[in-house]
Amino acid sequence: MLNRIRLLSPVLLALAVATVARAANLDGSTPEAGNAEAARLYAEANAFVSNMQEGQYSYSYLQFYWKRAQSNIDRVRRVYPDSPTARQLTRGELKAGPYSLDYFRDNLLYNLELKRLGAFDDVNCAIFLYGRDPSRNDARRDEALSNIVEVLARRQRWEEALRFPVLSVHRPLLLGSIYKVAAFYGADAQAKRIYAIATAGERKEAGLDALTAEGLALQGKPRADLYKFIADHPTSAVRKAALEGVVDREILIRRMERLHVPFRNAIQTVHVVVQNTSLRDDVNAVALKIYNGSLDEASSELEVYSAAEGTAPSRVATIQAHLAHQQYLADSGRIGAAATYARDNNLPRAAARRCQLEVISLYAAAGQLPEAEKARMAYTADFSEGADEAALAEFRGRMESADAPFVAREKSFADLPISDPCVMATAIMEWSLSPSRSQHGATPWDAIIFRYAGGFDNLPKPKSSVVGDAASTLKPY
Numbered sequence: 001m002l003n004r005i006r007l008l009s010p011v012l013l014a015l016a017v018a019t020v021a022r023a024a025n026l027d028g029s030t031p032e033a034g035n036a037e038a039a040r041l042y043a044e045a046n047a048f049v050s051n052m053q054e055g056q057y058s059y060s061y062l063q064f065y066w067k068r069a070q071s072n073i074d075r076v077r078r079v080y081p082d083s084p085t086a087r088q089l090t091r092g093e094l095k096a097g098p099y100s101l102d103y104f105r106d107n108l109l110y111n112l113e114l115k116r117l118g119a120f121d122d123v124n125c126a127i128f129l130y131g132r133d134p135s136r137n138d139a140r141r142d143e144a145l146s147n148i149v150e151v152l153a154r155r156q157r158w159e160e161a162l163r164f165p166v167l168s169v170h171r172p173l174l175l176g177s178i179y180k181v182a183a184f185y186g187a188d189a190q191a192k193r194i195y196a197i198a199t200a201g202e203r204k205e206a207g208l209d210a211l212t213a214e215g216l217a218l219q220g221k222p223r224a225d226l227y228k229f230i231a232d233h234p235t236s237a238v239r240k241a242a243l244e245g246v247v248d249r250e251i252l253i254r255r256m257e258r259l260h261v262p263f264r265n266a267i268q269t270v271h272v273v274v275q276n277t278s279l280r281d282d283v284n285a286v287a288l289k290i291y292n293g294s295l296d297e298a299s300s301e302l303e304v305y306s307a308a309e310g311t312a313p314s315r316v317a318t319i320q321a322h323l324a325h326q327q328y329l330a331d332s333g334r335i336g337a338a339a340t341y342a343r344d345n346n347l348p349r350a351a352a353r354r355c356q357l358e359v360i361s362l363y364a365a366a367g368q369l370p371e372a373e374k375a376r377m378a379y380t381a382d383f384s385e386g387a388d389e390a391a392l393a394e395f396r397g398r399m400e401s402a403d404a405p406f407v408a409r410e411k412s413f414a415d416l417p418i419s420d421p422c423v424m425a426t427a428i429m430e431w432s433l434s435p436s437r438s439q440h441g442a443t444p445w446d447a448i449i450f451r452y453a454g455g456f457d458n459l460p461k462p463k464s465s466v467v468g469d470a471a472s473t474l475k476p477y
Contacts, residue, residue: 024082025079025080025083026080026081027079034080034083035080035084035085038076038080038083039083039084039085041076042072042076042085042089044069044072045070045072045096046069046096048066048068049066049096049097049098049104050097052065054450054454054455055454058119059112059115059116059118059119059446060116062112062116063112063116066108066112067109067473067474068474069096070104070105070109070472070473070474071473073089073096073105077089089101105468105472106468107459107461108456109468109471110459110461110462110468110472111456111459111460112456112471113471114128115128115453118449118453120445122151122429122432122445123152123432124445125448125449126144126425126428128449128453129144129421129424129425129428129448130145130148130421130422130425132452137169140388140420140423140426141422143422145166145170145173145174146176146177147177147425147430148164148425149161149164149174149177149178150177150178150181150271150433151429151432151433152164152178153178153181154185162178162194162197172201172202172205172206175194175202175206176206176211178194179191179194179206179208182194182215183212183214183215183216184211184218184219184272184273185273186219194208195208207241209233209235209238210235210238211241212229212233213229213230213233213239213241213242213245214241214244214245215245216242217242217243218245218249218272218273218274219276220249220274220275220278223286223289226242227290239290239291239297243290243291243301246281246283246286246290247301247305249281250280250283250305251304251324252272252274253274253277253280254308254309258331259331263277264277270396270399270434283302283305284302287301300317300321303317303321304318304321304324305324306321307321307324308325308327309328310328310332312325312345315347315348319350319351319354319355322345322347322354322355325341326355326362327358327362329341330362330365330366335366335368338358338359338362339359339363339375341359342355342359353382353386356378356382357389357393358393360372360375360379360390360394360397361396364394364395364397364398364400364401365397365401366401369398369404376390376393376394379393387419388418388419388420388423391417391418392418392427395416396430399431399434400436405436405438406438407438407439408437408438408439409442409444410444410447411444411447413427413428413431414444414447414448414450414451424448
């Protein structure tokens, strides 16, 4: 018996070696079956990448199939390493669509993940656009930042707003934008928290005390409380903000009454909310109380109020006074006079430029889109560098229009004639803040990402290999 076992051992060993040689694939398949499966997996992966083009599908849909393509390629290499297909992949003879395999895995899939995240919702889209050029430092980018954190705060996403990554130089802007929401909407706990975490320098630069005073005025808090706060914080900035809040509040209420727009106890606009509308102010009397009986320092705010009530401001009045009077003319059915207001009054260039933008908005808000387009084109001809701000002005008017309201469809935003991604981010966020926003059909965020960041050539690698692996690996399912 022992001899038999000894004789059989070499035979069994030879059979085992032959079996291993014949089934070298990880799944135990024969070489023929493994070769065929490897070829099929690669062909499917290549078809996913070659036939599914950016812009034709959502980024979520595209990512799902392109990560499957990478999973197929990884499976060929891992499970069928001796197949002709695996050898071709190793030698770099095969690609994923038009892309080399390493570039597809390390660069493309990571950036596709960023695009998918950017197209997730309105806030993500605006953040994606804001971050297109991190080295930018200008007013347009600052406006986009302010709008983004305002949307986060208005949605009660306070922690995300406070953690939004900014340079130290922009921290007062960040804190002020968040605090403004807390102060205007009466979120006292959040206001106290932000005030506490801000340094003295940040509080001053962000104007937190002034925003508090303006918020007290807009909310319709007892005027005794407003006067006490001013007495406790006797600075010109606080007084000015308090009177601006009183003026803006009264202008908005009276405008709704003039236009016969029904409202209850609050009026909401894109950036301002007026509450407790039963409280009405005698603006001049309040100004006297705020400025201790002297109206010299209140002249600018009072001129805005008078202009909104129909009194034409002086040629050298503030831009806000001219804009208030233009709005009054349009509301009174004299939009033609509003359109020629800057020329008729020979306004200084800066005021004339701002009033021309207002004309675009007023025409769009009135539903007179051909006139709005003409005004926009005329403005662009006069100020070629202002094409984006003219397009934004028209968009703002369309958001306010009851006759031709802006409705967000799949390509509504992408079709706006705005080239600066930060200006587009502002448009998206203001639409998100609009009380009358409307959206029909497919979400528009994929089309925006495609417009501003389309293409997959010359993309950078992620800074972290862990992040890269996460972006290129398909989770088991």
